[in-house]
Amino acid sequence: MPEESNGVGRSPDGLPEEPNGVGRSPDGFCHETEEQKGRISMKHVKTLNTKRLQNTVKRGGCGECQTSCQSACKTSCTVGNQSCENK
Amino acid sequence: MVHQYKNNGYNIVLDVNSGAIHIVDDLVYDVIPLFETCTREEIISRLGQNYPEDEIIEGYEEVKTLVEQQQLFTEDEYENYMEQFKERPTVVKALCLHIAHDCNLACRYCFAQEGEYHGRKALMSYEAGKAALDFLIAESGNRRNLEVDFFGGEPLLNFEVVKKLVAYGREQEKLHNKNFRFTLTTNGVLLNDEIMEFANREMANVVLSIDGRKEVNDRMRPFRKGAGSYDLIVPKFQKFAESRNQEKYYVRGTFTHNNLDFSEDVLHLADLGFQQISVEPVVAKPTESYALQEEDLPKLFEEYDKLAVEMIKRWKENRGFHFFHFMIDLEGGPCVAKRLSGCGSGTEYLAVTPWGDLYPCHQFVGNEEFLMGNVTEGIKSKELQKEFKHCNVYAKEKCRNCFAKFYCSGGCAANSWNFHGSITDSYDIGCELQKKRIECAIMIKAALAEETEGTC
Ligand code: SF4
Ligand code: SF4
């Protein structure tokens, strides 16, 4: 796995490993079973993430995370890849 | 709102408001657009030619389950929330310090006119920098993490002041219970061991400017007398990246109308050993010869697709690298407030000129209309501040109905201003590229998820 070869322990989304020891594979997903994630298995559909953005409304907005233009670009606003610092 | 598309053999369905992403077969892909407006029987009859009835029913039921689980066709419940959110008191938490309005390169696309920002050459004095850090601490309310980017022109032309300001920041952060995150953006010409060692100790991130292949880089990033910069900077950047363990940096390039085949530049940088890469579309007036044109879009889309496929291949071969614009965090990632409130320019984020004037961000520096105040007297134009504060996704008609809004946050106010003379519009070529990148980023996730399937 790339994590081992470069010793950085980062998944392709560029975010550090979860501190709580939930192993993230190179795709950035947790290795949990479908049941643990509360998914039902379907024949025609595979759901990649069970996240609900709605759940972030309550505790969100603390503003401690990085300003998007400070990260690399200086020309575009890209937030989907920023990491939340309010865990 | 649902966005569905096909890419690299995957049928991808994004439920915009919840962020849920589904990979579906052709049948469900065809059921979804009919689901909200047709009855089950109508769907069976419309798709009956292509699929057996029992399969259609099965697919229909699965779609229904997703809807019941609030993972499809969810509502946008955030507008009121964001209304309230933007009323909260403004704090400043990030500054872009223009430590030098001068440059040792003469990049053709430089928005700062070869480092000088429509104005005079100038270096920031230690006193002005100190006043900027004091201003930031005073205006930051209870925010703990404060960001300061040393930017230019070329900041290493004024490295002594950078060093002194970092020392001052480290002393002040203890007194005020803050945490400074310093970053540096440099063209590499003046990099040496001392600077690298200092940056590795003090800089949370460094951005190293290089465009890619030698001929591409040297065409747009020459020295003032015309010679290219590639040969000088590449070995320095390689050494720097290694000394940072290949993390907490980006090599960062710009693609223009002159190198539409930019995926070659990205791969060139990867082949040079860089693992954190960002190559981005130029921002330029449409009249410039190197500006991206609408007719360039099909070619650019093709390039993103090509790059995505190659990146998947390299990850599978354990020689993957990160491409900034394809990075997306599906399970974690920011909260809704962060996703919808825009880039923070003019409110949380400000740029400071060498003599201490404040502008909404680095792209507005030198445009007198946007002068907001200065570091000793603070924000004087409350009007401008208010205008920027209200500039979130819901203030922009185009963004409100855009599937990319939770990933792009409404785009760049400066681009919008350059193209439309308003900060609440959007730059259309930029939007098309942004949307394409998000589609590719999600596809990469799907492909890599498939790879690890069965390992759980
Ligand atoms: S740190 Fe997390 S919760 Fe706080 S604003 Fe950023 S994304 Fe939202
Ligand atoms: S891609 Fe364009 S329209 Fe869509 S959210 Fe971003 S700026 Fe707005």
Ligand code: SF4
């Ligand atoms: S207006 Fe554009 S360049 Fe300025 S901070 Fe926002 S996204 Fe970045």
